[in-house]
Amino acid sequence: MKYLVMFAALMLTLSGCATPAHYVDPENDQGEVSMSLDYRDFERAATASVDSMLASGAVENPNGGRYVMVVSRIINDTMQRLDTDQLVKKIRVDLLRSGRVVTTTAVGIDGAEDQMNMLARSLRDSEEFDQRGVQRKGTLQAPDLSLSGKILQRNRQVGGDQQVEYYVQLSLTDLATGLALWEDETQVIKRGSDASVSW
Template sequence: MLIRAVAISISLAVLAGCAAPTRYIDPAADDGPVAMTMDYRDFEKAATEAVEDMLASGAVNNPDGGRSIMVVSRITNDTMQRIDTDQLTKKIRVSLLRSGKVVTTTAVGLNGAEDEMTKKARELRESDEFDQSGVQKKGTLQAPDLSLSGKILQRNHKVGKEQQVEYYVQLSLTDLASGLAIWEGETPIIKRGSDKSVTW
């Protein structure tokens, strides 16, 4: 019994010694292997291309001066993976905000406000417990001018003994006044690798 316990302990110690050590990855200097699934580098590539193209096209410029107000509409995940599309939209929102040209509203959304506190804070108008001079007045919310929508598609193919996975990040920016898509972009992300890789 003792011999077996010692043998198991030694085996575990040896295996632990062989395991790759956990380490931090610097996104600014990551030459690590590529995954067949969509990873952070793919979202960064799609967001970079979209933002640079939006800025260069002038589509996000407010013709009346000041910043445009954008709302994030539906971004459909049509892949075999469980993707939180905020991974893409947040990068775009942050970059557009930093550009000084666009601000995103969190008071409106397809499934209700992203930040429900905007509405909750206005319910304080009825309360005698709050100093009403600090409560938000009526008619102060800003309606959006632009809407960002899109889709992430995935297509799998067998190429010889390998597998090819194609992802397409498609985005549209709609002018809510006219309903016209004033900017559209598509970033293809194509990966080829082992047929044994799982892409979901």
């Protein structure tokens, strides 16, 4: 009987506690932190990586002008389904804004990111199209730099809590020499309940 009374009391307390939908300011989000990687973690990791890359001088082109970068594979070696493009996009946007690097969408590890690069060229010699506007041969620019990386996750028990460690590792390779011009690791460490898995 006592269990039923306690249960009913808790149910009454919990009822009506649902949070109404509201906007969140991404610049000042003080919301609850989850054990998984969320947009705030991507934001921090991307900002830290770009700051480090720019400060290293690796993307300063001695000949002037901008480097052309291609995004290679970013391996998600965590336990959660992540869209690694979310991280990469933020890095690309910040690098483009820096004026030192531009990203090609004509080459990619699984084919061109934007297939229109080649599709637009298939219009060549088509009588249906004004050929003055069709892309000429030899206009696509090959990349100078390649961005690759890995997101690692390591879980461990610390006291009665669960500590989840994420490591965002990125490398920038000079495609002319194969040398890594810049490498960086950003850590995201979270500690919370160990009641269940972190994903």
